[in-house]
Every structure is written in structure tokens, then in C-alpha cells.
Amino acid sequence: MTKLIFGTGQYKYRVEDPFGILPAGMTWGNVSHVAVDSSDRVYAFQRKDPPIIVFDSDGKFLHSWGDGDLIDAHGIFITNDDELFVVDRDMYQVLKYTLNGELLLTIGVRGKSALQAPFNHPADVAVSPAGDIYVADGYGNSLIHKFSATGDHLLSWGTPGNEKGQLTTPHGIWVDSKSKIYVADRENNCIQVFTENGELITQWPNFYHPMDIWEDKHGVFYVTDQVPRFIILDSEGTILARGRAPEAGHGIYGDSQGNLYLSASLRGLVKLRRLTNKELE
Numbered sequence: 194m195t196k197l198i199f200g201t202g203q204y205k206y207r208v209e210d211p212f213g214i215l216p217a218g219m220t221w222g223n224v225s226h227v228a229v230d231s232s233d234r235v236y237a238f239q240r241k242d243p244p245i246i247v248f249d250s251d252g253k254f255l256h257s258w259g260d261g262d263l264i265d266a267h268g269i270f271i272t273n274d275d276e277l278f279v280v281d282r283d284m285y286q287v288l289k290y291t292l293n294g295e296l297l298l299t300i301g302v303r304g305k306s307a308l309q310a311p312f313n314h315p316a317d318v319a320v321s322p323a324g325d326i327y328v329a330d331g332y333g334n335s336l337i338h339k340f341s342a343t344g345d346h347l348l349s350w351g352t353p354g355n356e357k358g359q360l361t362t363p364h365g366i367w368v369d370s371k372s373k374i375y376v377a378d379r380e381n382n383c384i385q386v387f388t389e390n391g392e393l394i395t396q397w398p399n400f401y402h403p404m405d406i407w408e409d410k411h412g413v414f415y416v417t418d419q420v421p422r423f424i425i426l427d428s429e430g431t432i433l434a435r436g437r438a439p440e441a442g443h444g445i446y447g448d449s450q451g452n453l454y455l456s457a458s459l460r461g462l463v464k465l466r467r468l469t470n471k472e473l474e
Contacts, residue, residue, distance in 0.1 A: 197439060198468070204425050204434040205473060206453065206465035213237065213248045213462045219257075221461040225266040226317075226405075226444030230275050230292060233448040237462055238269040238279060245279075245294065250448060252464070258294035268317030268329070268365075269444070278318045278326070285312040287328055300326070300344045311338050311346060317377075317405070321368040321389065329363040329376060337363060337376060337391065350391030355381050358393040365405035365444075369412070369428070377403040377416065384416065384430070397430035405445045407453075415453060417442040439463060 197208040213235070215221070222241030229235055233250040243257035244266050265283035272278075276297070277290045285306050289298035306313045313333025320326050324342035336351040337360070351360040365377030372389040377400075384397040384406060402419040409415070413433065416424045421441030425434040440463045442455030451467035 199436050199439065200423075200468075201434040201436060203470075203473070205468045207468060208439045209252075209464040209466055210439060210457075211461050212454065212464035213246070213252045214254055215246070215461075216254055219246075221459055223266075223458050224443075224456045224461055225458075226269045226446075227454045227456045227462055228269045228271045228277070228446045229448045229454065230271050230277075231273065231449075233450065234292075235448075235454055235462070236269060236271065236277070237456070238266045238444075240266045247292075248462075250450075250452070256293075262294075262296075263288075267315070270318050270320060272320050273322075276320070278320060280315050280318050280328070282314050282316065282332070285315065287312070287315065287318050287326070298344050300328075300340060306333065309334060309336065310349070316362075316364045317366045319366045319368045319374075321372045322370055323372065325368075325372075325389065327366055327368055327374055329366040331360075331363045331379070335360040335363060337366070337374065337387070339389070339391075348391065350387070357396050358385070360385070365403065367406045367408055367414075369408055375406050375408075375414070377406045379403055384414075386430075395430065397426065400424070404441065404443055407445045407447055409447055409451065410449070415445055415447065417445050417455065 222239040224239045226238045235248045237246045242260040244259040244263040246257045247255045267282040268280035270278045286301040316331030317329040326340040328338045330336040335353045339347045361380035364379040367375040374387040386394040423438035440457045444456040453465040455463040
């Protein structure tokens with residue numbers, strides 16, 4: 194296992210690559226995204242059966258599920274209440290499950306796309322503290338959709354373009370504790386920040402094809418782009434640290450201990466274990 198150390202200042206990590214030991218006979222597919230639940234179990238979302246593979250925080254295989262249910266893995270999100278949402282991109286759906294794979298909610302009609310309406314190859318999903326569901330409809334529409342907790346469509350915003358507030362391949366999405374919406378606008382090379390009703394608040398520039406964004410419990414944001422590069426920012430968009438990441442993570446998520454996980458395509462997962470203050474001395 195590679196154990197490179199990278200990062201700057203207080204944000205330094207030991208790279209554990211690969212992360213996650215698969216059972217005999219199981220191989221990785223294209224791991225599009227990753228998420229972590231309240232018990233720090235790690236969920237890899239891949240484009241083959243089984244689409245969901247679950248590990249403990251040390252990389253021990255726990256179980257898997259979803260065979261035959263999900264076709265084209267893209268985004269995944271787990272709420273504080275351990276509700277799991279996934280984006281099935283080429284089936285034009287967002288689905289909500291229990292952590293053990295029981296289907297609770299479906300948004301979108303399987304196999305049916307829509308122009309300037311939900312969905313046309315959606316990319317990512319995030320849920321607000323109030324339970325509203327936000328979807329980055331990134332590949333065909335360049336829209337953000339807002340749904341109620343029960344899946345009712347409330348509103349959509351966005352037009353294709355490169356002006357502020359316009360979107361070109363919104364690829365990752367996050368909602369903070371104040372219900373501000375953060376969009377990784379991949380082809381516009383920026384993070385755009387909106388109100389919960391789609392009004393532009395600000396734009397964070399100077400990324401290169403940002404892929405995904407995740408926020409920790411301290412309000413610190415982590416962004417991966419295609420350099421590959423890893424950027425850490427405060428809630429105002431000020432850069433706290435950055436470096437050349439070991440993987441251009443298509444997805445990023447973190448756990449309660451400050452460790453981070455990157456989806457690494459056909460290589461599975463990479464763990465960035467946060468170094469303690471003692472280790473930094």
C-alpha cells in the first residue's frame with residue numbers, strides 16, 4: 194500500500210492507496226463516487242454489480258447491495274439521519290435508500306429524459322437540513338432542481354453559458370447548514386454559491402474542471418479538480434491549503450475523524466488519513 198504524505202500546514206494527510214479490501218472473486222468497476230455514514234462506514238458507488246460496496250473505516254469489507262437495480266453510478270449522498278441518495282445518470286433517476294438497500298423514494302422516470310426539466314443525465318445530489326433534495330442535472334440540461342423531501346418538484350434554475358449564475362456541466366453539489374447551495378460548475382472552472390431558491394450569492398473562481406465538493410463539520414470545504422489538485426477553502430472561498438492530489442477524485446467525502454476518501458475510477462478508493470497534531474510535530 195502506498196503511504197505518501199501530502200498537504201500543507203495543518204492539513205496534511207497520509208495517502209492509503211488502495212483503500213478497501215474486496216472479497217475473493219470481486220473486482221472493482223468504475224467507482225464514480227463515495228460517501229460516509231454516521232458510523233464512518235464507507236460506501237463506494239461503482240458502475241457494475243454490486244453498485245454499492247460498504248467498508249469499515251479501516252477498509253474491511255462489510256457487505257454490498259443493489260445488483261440489477263442501478264445502471265450508471267454517478268453521485269451519492271448520505272444525510273445526517275443515514276438516508277442514502279444516489280444518482281443513476283443514464284436512467285435519469287435519483288433514488289433514496291436505507292443503508293441496507295431498501296428503496297424508499299424514486300424521483301424521475303426510468304429511461305425517460307427531459308429537456309430543461311428533470312432529468313437529462315443528472316450528475317449529483319445533496320440534501321438540505323430541512324430535507325429538501327437538490328440535484329445537479331449536469332450533462333444534458335445544466336440545471337439545478339429542488340425537490341421536497343417527498344420528491345415533489347419545487348423549482349429549477351440555471352441556463353447554459355459562462356456568465357455568473359449560468360452553468361456548464363454542474364457536476365458536484367453540496368448544501369451547507371444554512372441551506373446555501375454550492376455547485377461545482379465543471380466546464381466554467383468555478384464553484385458557484387446560490388440561495389436555496391437559486392439566487393446567485395457569489396462565485397469562487399480559479400479551479401480547473403472542479404469535479405466535486407464536500408464540507409466538514411467545521412465549515413471547511415474540500416474540492417477536487419482535474420489537474421489533479423486538491424483545494425481546501427473556508428466558507429468565504431478563501432484558500433486554506435492546496436496541493437497536487439494523488440488522484441483526480443471524481444467524488445470526495447469525509448468522515449468524523451477528518452479523513453477523506455476519493456473515488457479513483459477503476460482503482461477503487463483512495464483514503465487520505467488526516468495526520469494528528471502529534472504526528473505533525
